Amino acid sequence: xxxxxxxxxxxxxxxxxxxxxxxxxxxxxxxxxxxxxxxxxxxxxxxxxxxxxxxxxxxxxxxxxxxxxxxxxxxxxxxxxxxxxxxxxxxxxxxxxxxxxxxxxxxxxxxxxxxxxxxxxxxxxxxxxxxxxxxxxxxxxxxxxxxxxxxxxxxxxxxxxxxxxxxxxxxxxxxxxxxxxxxxxxxxxxxxxxxxxxxxxxxxxxxxxxxxxxxxxxxxxxxxxxxxxxxxxxxxxxxxxxxxxxxxxxxxxxxxxxxxxxxxxxxxxxxxxxxxxxxxxxxxxxxxxxxxxxxxxxxxxxxxxxxxxxxxxxxxxxxxxxxxxxxxxxxxxxxxxxxxxxxxxxxxxxx
Amino acid sequence: xxxxxxxxxxxxxxxxxxxxxxxxxxxxxxxxxxxxxxxxxxxxxxxxxxxxxxxxxxxxxxxxxxxxxxxxxxxxxxxxxxxxxxxxxxxxxxxxxxxxxxxxxxxxxxxxxxxxxxxxxxxxxxxxxxxxxxxxxxxxxxxxxxxxxxxxxxxxxxxxxxxxxxxxxxxxxxxxxxxxxxxxxxxxxxxxxxxxxxxxxxxxxxxxxxxxxxxxxxxxxxxxxxxxxxxxxxxxxxxxxxxxxxxxxxxxxx
Numbered sequence: 001x002x003x004x005x006x007x008x009x010x011x012x013x014x015x016x017x018x019x020x021x022x023x024x025x026x027x028x029x030x031x032x033x034x035x036x037x038x039x040x041x042x043x044x045x046x047x048x049x050x051x052x053x054x055x056x057x058x059x060x061x062x063x064x065x066x067x068x069x070x071x072x073x074x075x076x077x078x079x080x081x082x083x084x085x086x087x088x089x090x091x092x093x094x095x096x097x098x099x100x101x102x103x104x105x106x107x108x109x110x111x112x113x114x115x116x117x118x119x120x121x122x123x124x125x126x127x128x129x130x131x132x133x134x135x136x137x138x139x140x141x142x143x144x145x146x147x148x149x150x151x152x153x154x155x156x157x158x159x160x161x162x163x164x165x166x167x168x169x170x171x172x173x174x175x176x177x178x179x180x181x182x183x184x185x186x187x188x189x190x191x192x193x194x195x196x197x198x199x200x201x202x203x204x205x206x207x208x209x210x211x212x213x214x215x216x217x218x219x220x221x222x223x224x225x226x227x228x229x230x231x232x233x234x235x236x237x238x239x240x241x242x243x244x245x246x247x248x249x250x251x252x253x254x255x256x257x258x259x260x261x262x263x264x265x266x267x268x269x270x271x272x273x274x275x276x277x278x279x280x281x282x283x284x285x286x287x288x289x290x291x292x293x294x295x296x297x298x299x300x301x302x303x304x305x306x307x308x309x310x311x312x313x314x315x316x317x318x319x320x321x322x323x324x325x326x327x328x329x330x331x332x333x334x335x336x337x338x339x340x341x342x343x344x345x346x347x348x349x350x351x
Numbered sequence: 352x353x354x355x356x357x358x359x360x361x362x363x364x365x366x367x368x369x370x371x372x373x374x375x376x377x378x379x380x381x382x383x384x385x386x387x388x389x390x391x392x393x394x395x396x397x398x399x400x401x402x403x404x405x406x407x408x409x410x411x412x413x414x415x416x417x418x419x420x421x422x423x424x425x426x427x428x429x430x431x432x433x434x435x436x437x438x439x440x441x442x443x444x445x446x447x448x449x450x451x452x453x454x455x456x457x458x459x460x461x462x463x464x465x466x467x468x469x470x471x472x473x474x475x476x477x478x479x480x481x482x483x484x485x486x487x488x489x490x491x492x493x494x495x496x497x498x499x500x501x502x503x504x505x506x507x508x509x510x511x512x513x514x515x516x517x518x519x520x521x522x523x524x525x526x527x528x529x530x531x532x533x534x535x536x537x538x539x540x541x542x543x544x545x546x547x548x549x550x551x552x553x554x555x556x557x558x559x560x561x562x563x564x565x566x567x568x569x570x571x572x573x574x575x576x577x578x579x580x581x582x583x584x585x586x587x588x589x590x591x592x593x594x595x596x597x598x599x600x601x602x603x604x605x
Binding site: 245304 | 417418419500508511519521
């Protein structure tokens with residue numbers, strides 16, 4: 001194969017594999033994000049190293065209402081930093097007060113998820129970022145309109161060029177910046193982390209220690225089977241999709257088919273990604289439809305064995321928990337509230 | 352080429368499979384049958400009393416400590432009294448129904464629902480009858496979560512959680528089944544029983560132990576009385592045109 005042919009071929013391959021990647025490669029020195037206690041190193045894609053300028057741009061875009069058609073809604077409207085990057089509502093409220101059908105998950109620690117959204121339909125944070133913008137009941141704006149609006153702003157043009165080098169503002173640049181910022185939204189260092197990963201045996205109350213026991217004991221709570229606690233870190237998720245029977249209407253039919261909606265696989269009916277439980281005490285209401293208002297309600301839901309349906313997960317079955325077990329479990333879930341990133345976690349260390 | 356020959360039957364198969372199982376969550380609707388018309392001029396009544404003789408088991412105190420929120424709903428101790436006997440031995444909560452004799456007459460299910468309420472972490476009523484196809488409505492009047500679980504064997508078994516303030520559940524049973532035990536998956540002291548019958552001739556005795564089956568066409572019948580502790584008893588009854596049959600059914604204790 002001649003060299004020329006090879007180069008053309010490679011170029012074609014690159015073009016195919018990274019459509020839209022254009023020249024959205026961040027410039028400048030990569031920075032390292034400090035890993036909070038209890039979490040693993042944050043995964044960063046090869047084609048989008050984290051730089052200080054990129055993160056700063058992402059932060060700005062995250063709070064940018066001009067990403068919505070009537071300039072009223074930003075990412076932060078729903079992923080509100082003051083509410084642990086969630087919104088406290090059962091289902092999300094977008095442009096013009098329109099309601100969605102799903103509960104807003106926190107974006108804290110979303111960087112660790114195997115796939116984004118309750119049903120995992122976006123593979124990466126980058127792919128996710130463009131979706132709420134065009135969603136009619138969220139931000140309701142075309143990607144072209146976003147690019148046009150931001151391009152009209154000299155400050156944005158400068159900020160994008162600082163992060164990516166010369167070139168126009170593109171959707172791919174917007175997505176990379178948003179995703180980069182989200183990779184800094186890590187929350188760990190909870191009382192549980194101090195207890196489990198820093199050997200501080202006084203960090204947890206007696207009740208929370210017993211609650212940890214209930215949480216992990218397969219014959220009691222059996223929670224850790226899905227909300228996994230590892231030896232060196234805990235994401236409180238197995239990264240898998242399970243059916244708990246949440247979202248059943250009064251006639252016993254599932255109202256949201258979850259992962260099945262895009263996989264088409266029958267066993268995926270009504271399955272949703274196991275959410276992390278970090279900061280869970282701060283992000284009520286719960287479940288993909290926000291149908292459970294409090295943590296005691298969640299615990300009672302699990303005690304009842306969920307809602308029966310053909311795809312109910314085998315690990316979901318009625319639990320025998322005493323009043324104390326429930327209180328202990330609650331104390332444990334309370335101990336999962338961690339530090340909220342302040343924006344100072346950039347180390348400035350060079351890789 | 353070969354691919355296509357494999358793919359086509361496979362597609363057909365997949366479509367069939369998915370079409371068949373699509374409604375797996377919904378009870379199958381029976382074909383609309385020709386309903387039997389009761390002739391008011393010839394129909395009669397089967398009435399009676401269910402009584403209990405002997406030493407009744409003592410009511411037991413219910414321990415609700417497992418859910419203190421339930422315990423708080425009661426000022427006084429709650430007693431579980433399955434063999435509830437009134438004056439002169441009248442037995443409550445007995446389920447009476449025509450077990451045989453209606454041949455294959457089909458009866459239209461009533462339009463009003465039968466309601467069970469979860470209140471005070473207790474099912475009310477404890478025993479209830481329902482016609483096949485009639486709406487079964489489940490309320491949660493409590494400030495706690497319940498998870499009602501009819502342990503059906505002939506009908507589909509199901510359980511569903513109801514948070515405080517949740518909407519009523521609306522279900523139906525598609526086949527006769529006497530009786531279905533009902534429990535709450537969360538509160539193990541909660542029990543109820545449902546009798547599902549494919550005709551309107553069933554009743555649950557009240558504190559006076561009496562029952563009445565009205566508008567019964569004349570004929571020879573087997574009626575059955577069921578009680579959760581005392582078991583089942585049958586009685587043969589002949590009802591003449593526009594007649595009235597009176598019967599006493601007696602359960603004996605130790």
